[in-house]
Amino acid sequence: MRELLGAGFILLGIPFFIASTVGLLRFPDVYTRLHALTKADNIGLGLICLGLAVQASSVAVALKIALIWGLILLASSTGATLIATSAIRHGPAPLRRNDDDTHAGR
Amino acid sequence: MLAVDLLLALAALATAGQCLLLPGLFRAVANLMAFGLVMALIWVRLEAPDVALAEAAIGAGITGALLLTALGQLPASRRSIQPTRDRPLRQLIPITALVLLMAGVLWATVLALPKPGLVEEVAAVLPESGAEHAVTAILLNLRGIDTLLEIAVMLCAVAAIWSLQQAIPPPALGDHYPGLPTLARWLHPLFLLMFSYFLWQGAHAPGGAFPAGAVLGAGGVLLLLTGSIAWMHQRDFNLLLRWLLTAGLLLFLANALGGLLMTGTLYGLPPQLAGYFIMAIEVATALSIALMLMAFYLFGRPGAQR
Numbered sequence: 001m002r003e004l005l006g007a008g009f010i011l012l013g014i015p016f017f018i019a020s021t022v023g024l025l026r027f028p029d030v031y032t033r034l035h036a037l038t039k040a041d042n043i044g045l046g047l048i049c050l051g052l053a054v055q056a057s058s059v060a061v062a063l064k065i066a067l068i069w070g071l072i073l074l075a076s077s078t079g080a081t082l083i084a085t086s087a088i089r090h091g092p093a094p095l096r097r098n099d100d101d102t103h104a105g106r
Numbered sequence: 107m108l109a110v111d112l113l114l115a116l117a118a119l120a121t122a123g124q125c126l127l128l129p130g131l132f133r134a135v136a137n138l139m140a141f142g143l144v145m146a147l148i149w150v151r152l153e154a155p156d157v158a159l160a161e162a163a164i165g166a167g168i169t170g171a172l173l174l175t176a177l178g179q180l181p182a183s184r185r186s187i188q189p190t191r192d193r194p195l196r197q198l199i200p201i202t203a204l205v206l207l208m209a210g211v212l213w214a215t216v217l218a219l220p221k222p223g224l225v226e227e228v229a230a231v232l233p234e235s236g237a238e239h240a241v242t243a244i245l246l247n248l249r250g251i252d253t254l255l256e257i258a259v260m261l262c263a264v265a266a267i268w269s270l271q272q273a274i275p276p277p278a279l280g281d282h283y284p285g286l287p288t289l290a291r292w293l294h295p296l297f298l299l300m301f302s303y304f305l306w307q308g309a310h311a312p313g314g315a316f317p318a319g320a321v322l323g324a325g326g327v328l329l330l331l332t333g334s335i336a337w338m339h340q341r342d343f344n345l346l347l348r349w350l351l352t353a354g355l356l357l358f359l360a361n362a363l364g365g366l367l368m369t370g371t372l373y374g375l376p377p378q379l380a381g382y383f384i385m386a387i388e389v390a391t392a393l394s395i396a397l398m399l400m401a402f403y404l405f406g407r408p409g410a411q412r
Contacts, residue, residue, distance in 0.1 A: 071293075071296075074289060074292075075289070081285050082283055082285065082286060085283055086283075
């Protein structure tokens with residue numbers, strides 16, 4: 001039962017990784033790529049960690065897996081902020097649909 | 107699991123190939139870091155988690171960041187070195203010959219290894235070595251001289267970096283990147299916890315001084331680069347820093363000479379005291395390794411600031 005539940009969570013997590021990979025390859029600029037990478041990865045990794053934690057042999061192992069997820073959340077969100085800040089300061093400006101659209105709040 | 111192994115082998119070859127063949131130094135460094143991570147996964151598959159951890163921390167993290175920093179210091183014209191493609195055949199032949207030769211030597215070495223290994227011999231002397239785990243016993247007692255030389259090599263690397271130029275103080279990150287110093291400070295207790303765990307684990311499982319030093323060093327590099335460790339740059343602490351850097355090697359040498367005095371052979375630890383010797387060396391070595399890894403990231407000789 002637990003193995004089935006765990007496998008289900010892991011299978012649920014995989015599409016998020018595929019979506020974020022497609023986004024990384026297909027999105028036009030660094031900001032949208034970061035968005036695709038971090039948002040989808042966090043949920044996908046969360047589901048996979050949940051799936052592994054459900055199958056874990058003890059509560060301690062499950063907590064360790066949860067800790068790994070938390071650490072990656074911290075690191076990836078900080079890393080994404082750093083890359084985005086650095087790109088805003090030194091890199092290309094974010095793409096806009098057209099130049100009149102800057103106050104549309106998108 | 108064969109599919110995973112094949113995938114890892116392919117990934118290692120692909121990242122190594124891209125590192126060598128793609129134009130641009132930045133891509134080469136990025137691929138080298140990816141290669142280090144793949145190697146770490148391969149070590150995990152070979153059931154050597156301690157080596158995997160050291161590889162991930164040193165091979166991918168610390169070396170990669172060092173190379174990226176060096177890249178940032180190069181003038182823009184030197185960064186985009188193109189690999190020469192004008193004489194592919196004349197280059198390909200010696201490279202292929204060299205690779206085949208090295209593969210042959212490695213293969214011959216593997217075949218020449220003693221077939222059951224030295225497991226029984228090591229197990230026989232394990233009770234006298236002062237360590238419960240065979241790897242720790244080999245690293246710090248039976249082949250302690252090798253480990254001593256490794257520490258000496260790292261100290262030479264620090265001396266080489268310090269002899270190149272003056273240290274580069276870390277940039278003020280707080281204004282534009284407030285997240286990074288905060289993350290480094292928040293995570294440091296976890297680095298310390300992992301360091302203590304690996305040291306403690308070294309007595310009875312794979313672990314010990316090198317993974318512990320690598321983890322603490324990685325956390326320390328993060329703190330150093332975000333400007334949280336100011337004392338390493340200051341002239342007043344320069345002498346202290348030098349003594350701390352050499353402490354591991356000096357203690358190791360003192361142990362080797364103490365062994366010579368007590369038992370008549372260099373590094374011959376007396377069995378009844380070996381446990382204490384190993385514990386002292388392990389702690390001092392791990393701290394020294396961590397500090398040496400951090401000293402690389404001064405990018406030069408500190409002490410210009412008062």
